[in-house]
Amino acid sequence: EVQLVDSAGGVVKPGGSLRLSCVGSGFTFSTYGFAWVRQAPGKGLEWVSLISSSTDYIYYADSVKGRFTISRDNAKNSLYLQMNSLRAEDTAVYYCARAYDFWGGSDYFDYWGLGTLVTVSS
């Protein structure tokens, strides 16, 4: 069974940093691209970042470019999101999601984690 398990989020002060992680199981982690998608309270989905299977390709939304860094460790079946210079508007549930077929151009998300809440507040 495919599973994506997000780490716990937390409360961070504006300007602070936080690292999210997501562990995959039930499939060959190293062959898939992964993404982070967030959802502010009561709002819609926002695509944040995506990383290819081999880390050759990385993309970011303009809203987080220069502040967030996506990475992965295939040996640990893990995806990460390092979030720096956090702002109140970064408050959201953050989901990790598996990209079905990045190399084939079909990087829609076929599996999602349960999400983790990040709150940026003083």
Next chain:
Amino acid sequence: EIVMTQSPATLSVSPGERATLSCTASQSVRTNLAWYQQRPGQAPRLLIHGASTRATGIPARFSGSGSETEFTLTISGLQSEDFAVYYCQQYKSWPRTFGQGTKLEIK
């Protein structure tokens, strides 16, 4: 950035009836369009990819159509578990983008 616009924002339909949800892209995405369902307190679930291909395990009452800039998600014979929020997403250009969602509520 491609802007995805969904309409209506809220749709009220009776159980057993048909719901039609729309998604418009600001520029062509060909058929690189997915639909997701999100129930309250849950993660999104993939319904449709390639504009019209149902994902594994998705009932036949869900159907998608369209290409280029205009897309439709149709749900026939609405069941109680279908009342949720639906999002479209393009995967043609970077950054990928979602529509703002359509809330399907019970009439």
